[in-house]
Amino acid sequence: MSSNKISFEKSLVANVIATGKCVGCGACVVVCPFNCLEYAEEAPRLISECKICGICAQICPRYEWSQTHVENFVFGRERKPEEEFGIYRRLAIAQVRDDKILKVCQDGGVATALLLFALENGLIDSAIVAGMNKEKPFRPFPKLATTSEEILECAGTKYFYSPNLLALFEVVKQKKANVAFVGTPCQIRAIRKMQTAGLKRYTAPLKILIGLMCSECFTYEGLMEKYIHEKLGIELDKIKKMNIKGKMLVTTDSGVATIPLTEIKQYARKSCCSCEDFSSELADISIGGLGLSSWTFTIIRTEKADELFSNAEKTDFIKTRNANEETFALSLLQKLSKKKRQTTAQ
Ligand SMILES: Cc1cc2nc3c(=O)[nH]c(=O)nc-3n(C[C@H](O)[C@H](O)[C@H](O)COP(=O)(O)OP(=O)(O)OC[C@H]3O[C@@H](n4cnc5c(N)ncnc54)[C@H](O)[C@@H]3O)c2cc1C
Ligand code: SF4
Ligand code: SF4
Ligand code: SF4
Structure with a gap:
């Protein structure tokens, strides 16, 4: 560096x-x-x-990036070539037990469950998540959630960019000392670089980094306004949920509109085309849907994530299944991780 x-x-x-x-x-x-x-x-x-x-x-995660340097900082060693989706301790397919969370979350509700478990047990005093703009449905904004209600309100995926790091200003302002962070792989990279640079003012309060798996983000104007609203005629405030499972699924009270990904690729943010991290390889814990329905594919990478996840599992906050049973999800994870690295290498 x-x-x-x-x-x-x-x-x-x-x-x-x-x-x-x-x-x-x-x-x-x-x-x-x-x-x-x-x-x-x-x-x-x-x-x-x-x-x-x-x-x-x-x-800056896009300037003079050294994977080796950051991997050594986080894990004490470099990734081996066969560790296709980064270094980890264990894998799990998980689902929150509380129906109230399952109803509003994206997949199995693992992000929200871990945040609520950590908050309720005094392990964190707040969490950086993505809030939802009231005037522009599904447009996210960085939010420092300090109560269970706020964490719950912010559950679910918004497929647009939420610069969650900006909520660090609020962390300092509110003097929060134990904060969980949820964000995309590029944001996890930025935090790791801030940590390796020794910028403690903003990084010291961050106790656990929950990284989302991420193929790309879309532009709000392109996907929501031009395509879903103008072309498909769907009122944006009627949308209950958006999800990607091979196709984009847009749920309203009238049903589910299915959109092929090839149709909406044009609205992907340009900077996402040169991104090499699919699975938040440097997070403490990584989560994604990977084609599963109502379950979250979870990669537990660091010791502190293992401790948090195991305690949530032991106290019946979440239930788990063996990830090796889900061969399709596992091979999709390998394929998407490899594809991102190759795209960047070209
Ligand atoms: C832009 C984007 C692209 C994704 N692409 C993929 C993919 O290609 N394949 C895959 O398997 N999974 C992908 N995911 C992850 C997936 O959609 C779920 O977030 C993940 O499976 C966790 O589900 P959950 O039910 O455990 O999370 P929940 O309990 O619903 O919690 C989700 C958490 O993510 C936060 N969040 C929501 N939107 C954003 C955002 N835009 N930026 C930062 N934080 C946000 C919420 O505030 C909440 O804390 C993507 C997520 C995002 C945000
Ligand atoms: S961080 Fe330093 S170099 Fe960067 S804009 Fe601020 S003053 Fe300039
Ligand atoms: S916003 Fe992030 S990626 Fe862009 S220049 Fe700043 S640090 Fe780099
Ligand atoms: S694809 Fe990469 S650059 Fe784009 S939002 Fe996801 S992690 Fe960030």
């Missing part, structure tokens, strides 16, 4: 933003010690003179 003091323009503008690689994670906006940056239209923007400290360049 470069230790040079380099300006925002020379590092991130020239190599990340102007080249279309910026994922809009917001990490640079959070860490700038001089508050030179603001977040607008899913990207950082300079609003006052850059003091050329080089910190934003040190933490």
Whole structure:
């Protein structure tokens, strides 16, 4: 990693933003010690003179990335070639037992169950999740949830970018000390880079990183407004759930509209096309649907995630099945992880 003091323009503008690689994670906006940056239209923007400290360049997940360096930091070793979806301790297919959670979650409700379990047992005081915009259905925003009700309200997937790292401002403002983070692989990468750079102000409160599996995010204007609303004629406020299971499934009271992924590929965010991490390989615990119905495929990667998950399992918060029974999900996980790496290598 470069230790040079380099300006925002020379590092991130020239190599990340102007080249279309910026994922809009917001990490640079959070860490700038001089508050030179603001977040607008899913990207950082300079609003006052850059003091050329080089910190934003040190933490950007799309600038001078070293997988080896971060893997050694998180796991104490590098991934072996046969560890196709990253380093892990164990796998499980899991489902929350509480029907109230199962009704509102995306798959098996593991993210929400672990957050509620951790909050109710005093392991965390808050969780960074994705809230839902009231005027624009399914448009997410970064949310620091501090109660069980708020965590529950934020369950379910929004297939649009939520720069959850920006909620770290709120963590510091509210002086939260034990926070869980839920986010996409690119956001987990940014946090790991912030940790390796020793930026404790924002990373010290983060106790557990729950990474989502992620093929891509879509633009709200493209998928929701142009395609689902204008082309298919579906009122956005009537949508109850959106899910991807080989196809995009949009559920309303009138039924389920099925959309082939080839139809909506054009609305994927451009920066997602050069993303090499499908399964949040650097998270403490990774979760995804992988074609399963009402169950979450769970990759338990670190010791603290194992402890949290095992305690939730022992106290009957969640039930589990052997992941090796789900050969389709397992091979899909391997295939999608490999595909993402290959796309980037081209
Ligand atoms: C953009 C995106 C793409 C995905 N692509 C895939 C995929 O290709 N294959 C796959 O198997 N799984 C994918 N997932 C993960 C999947 O949709 C579920 O989130 C996962 O299976 C967990 O389900 P659950 O029932 O355990 O989660 P829940 O208990 O429903 O909790 C979901 C958590 O994710 C948070 N969240 C929702 N939307 C976002 C967002 N946009 N950004 C950050 N956090 C969010 C919620 O606030 C909540 O805390 C994707 C998720 C997202 C957000
Ligand atoms: S972090 Fe440093 S280099 Fe980056 S914008 Fe702020 S002052 Fe400039
Ligand atoms: S840190 Fe995130 S938002 Fe900032 S330039 Fe890098 S990818 Fe973009
Ligand atoms: S595909 Fe990659 S870059 Fe795009 S949102 Fe998912 S993790 Fe981030």
